[in-house]
Amino acid sequence: MENLIAKNKLILEKEAQETREQILSLSRNSQIGSNPEDESTESEIDSNTDPVEADLKTRLNLLKQALRRIADNTYGICLYCQKKISAERLRVFPEADSCVQCQAVART
Numbered sequence: 001m002e003n004l005i006a007k008n009k010l011i012l013e014k015e016a017q018e019t020r021e022q023i024l025s026l027s028r029n030s031q032i033g034s035n036p037e038d039e040s041t042e043s044e045i046d047s048n049t050d051p052v053e054a055d056l057k058t059r060l061n062l063l064k065q066a067l068r069r070i071a072d073n074t075y076g077i078c079l080y081c082q083k084k085i086s087a088e089r090l091r092v093f094p095e096a097d098s099c100v101q102c103q104a105v106a107r108t
Contacts, residue, residue, distance in 0.1 A: 083099055
């Protein structure tokens with residue numbers, strides 16, 4: 001499990017950095033075209049970008065939380081039932097904070 005944690009830490013750090021860069025890129029793009037004549041186009045871009053940016057910020061938050069759990073030595077422990085999250089689940093979804101059973105209950 002220690003090897004998986006170390007590997008996932010690298011994956012999470014890389015994904016967090018990439019997500020930060022995507023958010024910055026969206027922010028920069030939304031500032032381009034401040035010409036008043038481009039107002040309608042800009043508002044269309046903003047309305048399309050805002051949900052994407054919100055999703056990216058949510059993703060970044062999940063990645064940061066997973067990295068915090070690694071630092072706190074609570075990574076791989078379900079937040080709800082306190083049981084171990086399967087290695088298979090952590091390989092597929094490194095930022096997972098719950099086991100499959102608790103995630104299924106949370107969705108209903």
